[in-house]
Amino acid sequence: MAFLTVNNVKISGIAACVPENKEDNANYDWITEKERELLIKTTGIRTRRVVKNGICTSDMCYEAAKQLIEQTGTAKTDIEILIFVSQSPDYILPATGIILQDRLGLSKQTMAFDMQLGCSGYVYGLSVLSNLMSTGKFKKGLLLAGDVSSFSQSRSDKSTYPIFGDAGTATLLEYSSSATEMHFNLQSDGAGYRSIMISDGGLRNPYTAESERMVELEPGIIKNKRNLTLDGIEVFNFSLREAPENAKALMTYLNKSNADYDYFIFHQANKIMNESIRKKLKVEADKVPYSLEEFGNTSSASIPLTIVTRLKEEITEKNVSLFLSAFGVGLSWGSASVQISNITCLPLIELK
Amino acid sequence: MDITSFIHSIENEIEELTPGSLKPDTEFSSLKEWSSMHVLILIALIDSEYNVTVNGSDLQQCKSVNDLFNLVKSRH
Numbered sequence: 001m002a003f004l005t006v007n008n009v010k011i012s013g014i015a016a017c018v019p020e021n022k023e024d025n026a027n028y029d030w031i032t033e034k035e036r037e038l039l040i041k042t043t044g045i046r047t048r049r050v051v052k053n054g055i056c057t058s059d060m061c062y063e064a065a066k067q068l069i070e071q072t073g074t075a076k077t078d079i080e081i082l083i084f085v086s087q088s089p090d091y092i093l094p095a096t097g098i099i100l101q102d103r104l105g106l107s108k109q110t111m112a113f114d115m116q117l118g119c120s121g122y123v124y125g126l127s128v129l130s131n132l133m134s135t136g137k138f139k140k141g142l143l144l145a146g147d148v149s150s151f152s153q154s155r156s157d158k159s160t161y162p163i164f165g166d167a168g169t170a171t172l173l174e175y176s177s178s179a180t181e182m183h184f185n186l187q188s189d190g191a192g193y194r195s196i197m198i199s200d201g202g203l204r205n206p207y208t209a210e211s212e213r214m215v216e217l218e219p220g221i222i223k224n225k226r227n228l229t230l231d232g233i234e235v236f237n238f239s240l241r242e243a244p245e246n247a248k249a250l251m252t253y254l255n256k257s258n259a260d261y262d263y264f265i266f267h268q269a270n271k272i273m274n275e276s277i278r279k280k281l282k283v284e285a286d287k288v289p290y291s292l293e294e295f296g297n298t299s300s301a302s303i304p305l306t307i308v309t310r311l312k313e314e315i316t317e318k319n320v321s322l323f324l325s326a327f328g329v330g331l332s333w334g335s336a337s338v339q340i341s342n343i344t345c346l347p348l349i350e351l352k
Numbered sequence: 353m354d355i356t357s358f359i360h361s362i363e364n365e366i367e368e369l370t371p372g373s374l375k376p377d378t379e380f381s382s383l384k385e386w387s388s389m390h391v392l393i394l395i396a397l398i399d400s401e402y403n404v405t406v407n408g409s410d411l412q413q414c415k416s417v418n419d420l421f422n423l424v425k426s427r428h
Binding site for chain 2: 034035038039042043158159231232233234236237240241272273275276279280
């Protein structure tokens with residue numbers, strides 16, 4: 001197993017940005033009112049933020065990063081590495097992270113690149129960035145994570161449309177010899193790659209006129225091949241099987257238990273799945289904050305968005321032990337054990 | 353495990369079901385407004401109560417409550 005320990009790197013700031021435009025699942029009239037009630041009750045997702053006017057993931061990450069740099073008083077020349085974690089880049093190429101280096105006014109000494117991951121992306125991104133930074137070669141670094149999942153959604157697909165929300169986040173890391181260790185346990189299973197996918201538009205299935213053809217796959221699910229597909233039952237079983245095991249393995253490796261953590265922050269998939277994972281791990285409900293009722297499943301932005309909107313006071317005033325667990329598209333999953341104290345956490349940013 | 357308690361826990365978990373309405377030979381597809389959300393609730397319930405995993409193709413083969421009960425029992 002990929003257990004990693006990182007020394008000398010600390011998280012010093014977090015910011016999250018969402019589109020101002022709000023959609024309410026209570027108004028999702030593709031399904032009946034009864035179905036809507038059951039959907040909201042079971043998934044826990046009431047409202048979601050959905051971009052308008054061509055806002056890209058990079059625009060939200062840019063806004064979050066810009067304000068974070070300003071509010072922390074960070075010298076831009078100190079930021080020497082930037083990673084953009086997303087599955088909704090600006091272009092097929094070049095990598096969006098490189099464009100963001102220039103747009104944010106960072107120096108040409110900056111190492112910038114993209115990581116193409118979704119739900120597991122924050123934990124993966126944090127592990128890669130912190131590992132590189134632990135070499136001591138970078139003073140500060142930015143982890144930009146998020147997605148505009150709505151770009152690939154079919155409104156006539158009840159299995160995906162009411163689930164996902166758009167968001168972009170920025171996390172500032174810095175080299176510090178007094179930082180508490182971070183620990184990670186990361187896993188993958190490509191055998192399940194079909195469970196969550198957009199099949200057309202890459203090299204395997206190039207985009208053609210046929211990609212646009214709307215097909216009814218089952219009642220309430222009409223979509224084409226550039227739309228996101230989600231096999232709910234497969235993903236549900238995968239998450240229930242793997243996420244708790246992965247988390248338990250990391251805690252066992254660290255000789256820690258639930259009592260050693262103040263909060264468990266899960267990727268915000270949906271309420272019934274997350275609650276099942278929480279119960280399997282036997283974690284108390286008040287240690288598990290949720291943001292999905294307000295923002296839906298926000299892919300790699302879900303963990304920092306939950307921290308910003310639910311734990312802002314805690315993390316700016318106290319020393320807090322966090323256990324992070326993320327799972328999904330890939331299939332890819334992982335967990336992290338981190339401590340944060342007195343960090344800068346900006347209020348939620350809304351973009352018009 | 354017995355079928356009475358199995359039915360009882362399903363009726364407890366799924367609010368849309370009238371207590372006492374579910375019988376061993378009830379077919380899930382015949383239930384009014386049975387949906388994919390109920391399937392997820394059922395999978396979560398079976399996982400937490402019996403520590404058994406049922407997947408999509410299992411559920412397609414289980415037409416009735418009794419079919420599902422037998423499958424869960426065989427893996428319990």
